[in-house]
Amino acid sequence: MPTGSTGSTARGGPAVPGRLMAAEMAEQPAVLRRLLTEGAPRIQEVARHIAARRPRFVQLTARGTSDNAALYAKYLLEILVGKPCGLTSMSVTTAYGAAQDLTDCLVITVSQSGGSPDLVASTTAAREAGAITLAVTNNADSPLAGAAEFHIDVLAGPERALPATKTYTAELLALYLFAEGLRGVDGAAAAAGLPELAERVLARQDEVRQLAARYRFAERMVLTSRGFGYPTAKEAALKLMETSYIPALSYSGADLLHGPLAMVDNVFPVIAIVTDGRGGRALQPVLDRLKDRGADLVVVGPSAQVASASAGFALPTDGVPEELQPILEIMPLQLLAYEVTLARGQDPDAPRALAKVTETR
Incomplete structure (x- = not known):
């Protein structure tokens, strides 16, 4: 376990540097288990509803760490599901106000907080343009979750450290389970050993x-x-x-x-x-x-x-x-x-x- 996860120093003293990041890195095996046991059925249900609508193309929308999770989803969807994918240029909507025809497209927006205005605006515009919209967040009550037609909660729990760690790996697993669900596969079975392997790596x-x-x-x-x-x-x-x-x-x-x-x-x-x-x-x-x-x-x-x-x-x-x-x-x-x-x-x-x-x- 990361050494900084022991908490703060003596009563009244300053916090140990890196305490929050260390604690949240150490939570990752538990987060993965929670997602596999509690989150997987809901992800399967969302995937089944979206697959029934047969989207022809997928756009992935994100910033920062979640943008890297979205890139991972691009590989998953193109390789495993066979769907062509692209990464959204949000300024097309937020800066240029350009209209798009997104009929029969799936727009997946990935965000830890679900609070960034450009993500919400882009998702709202996509839905108005005819897209099937899915938000993947760590906050079911976020503006982004409310703006999208479908939502997946990555169930990582509150993340207080500025560098995202547990939410990133939770996003990856959630996106994997969703991609497998789109093609009618129960991805939880293949991923069942991940929490134990994660414990071994972090140790x-x-x-x-x-x-x-x-x-x-x-x-x-x-x-x-x-x-x-x-x-x-x-x-x-x-x-x-x-x-x-x-x-x-x-x-x-x-x-x-x-x-x-x-x-x-x-x-x-x-x-x-x-x-x-x-x-x-x-x-x-x-x-x-x-x-x-x-x-x-x-x-x-x-x-x-x-x-x-x-x-x-x-x-x-x-x-x-x-x-x-x-x-x-x-x-x-x-x-x-x-x-x-x-x-x-x-x-x-x-x-x-x-x-x-x-x-x-």
Whole structure:
């Protein structure tokens, strides 16, 4: 369990830095269990109603951490369900006021708080334009939940830390269960082992603390992956930037080869998320190029890949479907952001210039 989860200091003293983020990371196994036992039947019901309306196209709408969950949903819906998907440009509605014909389209809006005005406005406009609208939030009483025709509650409980952790993994699992439900599959069965695996990952915080020592003085870093792991690279980069303030660039492995690889040298830290499956195999040529350039390569993924890198964190992915591995992949990287931030003398609970609900318009 994360060391900061023990609470505050002596009575009347200041809170332990990172206490909230640590506690919420530690809650993730329980949140996943709750979603599988209490949330899955409702998600199946919503998926069944939407599938009956046979949407022809899916738009995904989100910001920040939830945008990375939406990108994960794009992979799920395109690969497992066979539905073409796109990511919404909200300024089309909120800034330009453009009208769209969204008849027979499914618009899924993902938001931890469900309170951002641009998400509510975009969802409202989509519904008026003929779309089937679904909100995925951690707040059933939020304006967004009220604006959409359907709602899925990710059941993560109150999240007080500014960096989202448990709501992100809950969004991933909820979106997986929904995608499987669209094609008439009970996804809860395949995901049943995730809570125990999550406990095993989070219990290895000492390993992550040792990795964090590599990045205490990092001036920049790159995170890369392909396929289902790509949203993990983007979310990990966001967590590192918002907590430790290290500029962290995230690239698809394919995009990394198209130019950005030139900035990598033998002192440049690169974190590669290697899913155990087709995405990981597609990333292999990128890993080979990074090694040829002498990059300080850290791998999060299968033990064989970790053994061939400079360092890494081996994930217990044996028997876990590739599409579920991102729920485990992000956890050591959440811990890494937490530990790097503490090592740099900063408080991950209080990132500068950030608020829990970002009210973009």
